[in-house]
């Protein structure tokens with residue numbers, strides 16, 4: 176087997192990929208995991224994770240990600256930092272193209288997760304990093320004593336709003352409906368937080384400011400009324416989209432770009448599996464992603480055994 180040839184190549188270093196890597200390495204398979212960012216994936220953005228079993232007092236997302244990485248490496252998983260740019264199928268082999276050269280795998284586990292969706296309004300891209308953010312844990316501390324808004328009504332929006340109360344004077348959650356989507360426990364927590372208020376039935380139609388964010392334009396979707404609100408920071412939490420552009424036309428995707436798998440995490444292409452948030456109908460939790468990763472590695476091993 177040549178230097179860059181593996182039995183299992185894993186794309187993505189979140190809970191799904193790292194758990195797949197742990198299982199593959201412990202099965203004695205020559206395995207490598209490729210990730211372009213921080214190992215741990217989206218969970219590293221979470222200040223405090225309370226719903227990953229085994230940590231009764233919770234754990235910081237960064238620490239959980241680091242522990243998963245260490246554990247997989249300890250059992251023999253190779254890891255590399257590079258961006259995956261393409262996938263080619265050559266007979267039974269899969270060629271994974273990256274910014275660090277090509278890697279060949281007998282099996283591939285696609286676990287690249289999902290990226291934060293943009294709002295798509297005027298000013299958002301221009302003011303990114305200058306008041307527009309997609310990660311409260313990364314950027315929250317820059318907004319000491321400021322008035323902030325969080326856009327969205329899901330678990331991410333609420334988690335981010337709660338984190339921002341450590342720094343901000345006021346955090347306003349702007350939601351397009353009059354009911355949150357977030358889970359019960361988060362809704363209860365946010366209810367008792369005096370720094371948080373709400374703008375219901377409202378959408379942001381533009382973000383303005385010369386150098387940094389200064390104000391947002393709002394539309395009340397029920398009354399049609401428009402208004403302007405002075406703010407220093409806009410945290411966008413309107414969901415995620417899968418990172419599957421580079422496999423379009425190679426691996427079957429659903430209409431939103433998520434990978435279609437069966438319950439064994441197998442795609443329609445023999446030897447290509449997928450795990451975690453990148454999958455159609457994933458529950459999008461760190462713990463379910465880890466479960467997907469374990470399942471994918473087990474069936475990758477089965478495929479390798481049966482295809483000899």
Ligand code: NAP
Nearest residue numbers: 327328329330331332334351352356412413414415458459
């Ligand atoms: P999500 O559940 O899809 O929620 C996205 C929110 O953004 C929804 O409230 C949605 O409104 C709103 N939205 C979508 N497009 C919009 C637009 N164009 N303009 C304004 N608002 C828009 O996404 P998420 O909150 O990122 O959560 C993703 C997954 O991660 C979920 O499964 C969640 O449970 C999980 N997660 C869990 C935790 C935790 O357990 N602590 C933390 C973070 C995330 P509607 O409600 O009207 O659709």
